[in-house]
Amino acid sequence: MAGTTEELIRPGQGRGLLDVYDHRFLLKLLVRKEIKVRYRGSVLGLLWSYVKPLMQFLIYFVALGIFLNLQRGTPNYAIYLFAGIVLVNFFTESLGNATRSIVDNRDLIRKIYLPRELFPVATVWVSAAHFLPQLVVLIGACLIAGWTPTALQLAAAVLAFVLVSVLATGLGLLFSAANVYFRDSENIVDMILMVVTWASPVLYVWTMVKDVMGPWYWLYQLNPMTVAVEIFHWAFWFPTLNEDQLELASMPPDLMTVWLPVAFLISIAVLFVGQLAFRRSAVHFAQEL
DSSP: OOSOOOOOOOTTOSOTHHHHHHTHHHHHHHHHHHHHHHTTTOSSGGGHHHHHHHHHHHHHIIIIIIISOGGGTSTTHHHHHHHHHHHHHHHHHHHHHHHHHHHHTHHHHHHOOOOTTHHHHHHHHHHHHHHHHHHHHHHHHHHHTTOOOOHHHHHHHHHHHHHHHHHHHHHHHHHHHHHHHOTHHHHHHHHHHHHHHHHTTTSSOHHHHHHHHGGGHHHHHTSHHHHHHHHHIIIIIGGGOOHHHHTTOOOOTTIIIIIHHHHHHHHHHHHHHHHHHHHHHHTTHHHHO
């Protein structure tokens, strides 16, 4: 018989995330489907991307900024707070939805074979689509406050977003695979997401942690989310401060030269482990679901 014969590939034994790139058209379809399903029957639709973070911001600002008076020692505390919230929200939404992505798409996975990695990766893209409106609001507030960032600070903000995306994708792959076999994984992730906001300098300044932890502060800096949030503060909050306010503000030492590379190494390691665990588990997804 003339012609070439393509080598058959055992389901679940593809090239991992490389297959996602090869099937990027399917990725776009999944992202569109996720957005449509999420807002089906909703009156506000995508406007919820603005409403939810703004409500969260108001609650934290009133409770911490006004009642506990944290804004006294943190100039432009509203921008400081919102810069951290938008980034942490992107991570929590990505990881939470990625964990449930395989189980939620069980009917599709049972019927046809396509790279399983498409599902958790698609949820990260959907979360990125929700992140952009919040970023626009943040930039608008910064401009009103006199935002004058440098090119390095803007580039650093992009790197922070990439860092969080890599971390969320790696953890999403890991927990989405685990969730197929152990549904307790969703509860574990929910607890992680409860801690994330408080485990990073979103609601408070990093100096408070350093004063308490002392020489052990480096353990706090090993959290990639801590580094990403601090970079977002440096890119969006720091350029809104005038000379007098700069005396009350500071950024952690070696943030870009040491801690950002370390955070990327940790996130890439998490991505590698997550991809490895996902590939080994994916072959049995259809049977388990």
